[in-house]
Amino acid sequence: MEYMRVWTELDVEDVQQHIIMVEDKYGHCPGCKKIGIELKELSNCPGCGREFKYVTSKDARAGKHDIVMRTRKKLPELVFVDYDDYERVTGKKKAESLFNI
Numbered sequence: 137m138e139y140m141r142v143w144t145e146l147d148v149e150d151v152q153q154h155i156i157m158v159e160d161k162y163g164h165c166p167g168c169k170k171i172g173i174e175l176k177e178l179s180n181c182p183g184c185g186r187e188f189k190y191v192t193s194k195d196a197r198a199g200k201h202d203i204v205m206r207t208r209k210k211l212p213e214l215v216f217v218d219y220d221d222y223e224r225v226t227g228k229k230k231a232e233s234l235f236n237i
């Protein structure tokens with residue numbers, strides 16, 4: 137099997153509520169700011185209990201896919217979201233709420 141990035145429509149708020157950020161071996165929860173989360177057999181945040189459905193990583197920027205493959209092996213049930221897309225969309229949403237659009 138090979139990896140290809142697929143574009144799909146997602147609810148930004150749903151992604152924000154259910155995403156884990158992964159760096160190398162561990163993850164961190166943007167919800168409760170817990171760091172050092174073990175990735176094995178992970179479905180909920182050990183800090184705040186939020187359900188994880190999506191994962192992203194800064195290390196996957198610019199099409200680097202090593203981290204994607206490693207993360208997909210550990211967390212096959214999560215959808216890997218492109219970090220730049222996530223930043224772009226959540227940044228846009230933040231700007232909209234600032235200007236009340």
Ligand SMILES: [Zn+2]
Nearest residue numbers: 165168181184
């Ligand atoms: Zn949490």
